[in-house]
Amino acid sequence: MSEPEIRLQAWETHIEEFGTQQYGLSFDTLIKAVGKGPRAAHKLARRLKKSGRAHVVRIDYGSPGPWRNSKNFDEPGAAPHGPLWMFADRQIAWGYLEFDPGEWHPKASTAAHLTAVTELRLALTGLDTDPQVWTSERLLRRRLKTESGLAGIHIHDAWFQDFADPDKVWAVEVELSRKFGDGRLTRSLSAALEAAERNDLCGVLYFVRGDGLRRAVEGAATRLAHQRNLDRLPNLEIHDLDATLARKGVR
Template identity: 70%
Template sequence: MSEIRLQPWETRLEELTAQQYGLSFDSLAKAASFAGKGARAAYRFADRSKKAGRAYVTRVDYGSPGPWRHSSNFDEPDMVPHGPLWFFLNRETNWGYLEFDPGEWLPKASTAAHLTAITELRLALTGLDTNPEVWTSERLLRRRIKATGTEPTDRIHDAWFRDFTDPDKVWAIEVELSRKFGDGRLLRAMTTALDTAERHGLAGVLYFVRGASLLRAVEDTAARLAHKRGVESLPNLEIHDLDTTLARKGVI
């Protein structure tokens, strides 16, 4: 791995990438915009990091040519792209930022949309702040569970977020993009998320949901939970429209 001199905004981008597992190129460009940089600067940064052996760039194959544009820097000349480009750090570089060995990681089509939504929500709420006490990513939460030396029995939230209006409060973050059908799955998932937040002394759970039908399903489930607990509404649960939140914060 060769040495390169990173600018402060590039170091912040690498640290964000380490905490979030990896970033799609679209998310990478949005993250760079919080440092006043354009998409071209973000892509040059990814190219430099890759050539220095600090990071990888790969396609996440969605099985469809879709709208994906061929990249002269990152694709083979005759390649037809079937998914977006993703940027992620190698094991050694991740280790330096995270201060623990995260092992090997590769982006997968099955989780790419969810990881992207979480990253974009993080940018909307905290920008390029990489303080783990402000936003504790799922990767860092998973490490905390492992460090206890016990099998994880709690739900690992998508993130923990310190309330900037009341720094004494930390909220669990849950992002829902698709309906959990069958056998009370959504009810169980929401119950576990709330119970885990309570056990860790958190203020509650902030649910960010994509799509009107899913939003109604989550709201209906929250009403059922409140009824089971003998209250009119749950004081430790807030439900928000994900895309409205992203649009309001300019992350679209």
């Protein structure tokens, strides 16, 4: 006998769309997005996985844990390493994105960054999935590649509509660690600003983790301003990522 079809509620499909725009969600982020406690978030993940709409995997990128074996998502007796991640099946993602995203799986090298960007989105715009309010990197990558025909252009972590003036859009960049060596940080900052200017954005909002990284970004911004014969860059704002998340109740 076949199992009855799983019918999703409106809030469940909303979370599914949000997660798809962000590539996927770690379970910690999923719990924050659902806002109904861990049990409701895990139940949603089970329902989506059981229906074939989503995949659930573990990604080990050095997070300290401790990790407990999940009877729903781990093999019996397996020693878990890293947090659980949920991401939409390719066909489901295609329906939400309105283009074929290809096969995608979370990687240890980018999981922490994707998590930070998604938490920032929750802090700034909540679960709003209007791409005019928050244009995710996944959507930007498709749009800009289609418009320019170039795969090597700088893609921001997101575009964010200004609360005070909806006609203004900011680029968003999230930095978790220092880029060392031969002016890499300055070049990265310059590329982000030039891409914002090229796309008629009002500037770049840089969200950084830790005082050391903030000082490094501020130093790079000063050097870049002097290269442009300016005292300061008028189209750059530097913010503390964790302070922003804490102020908005996300962390």
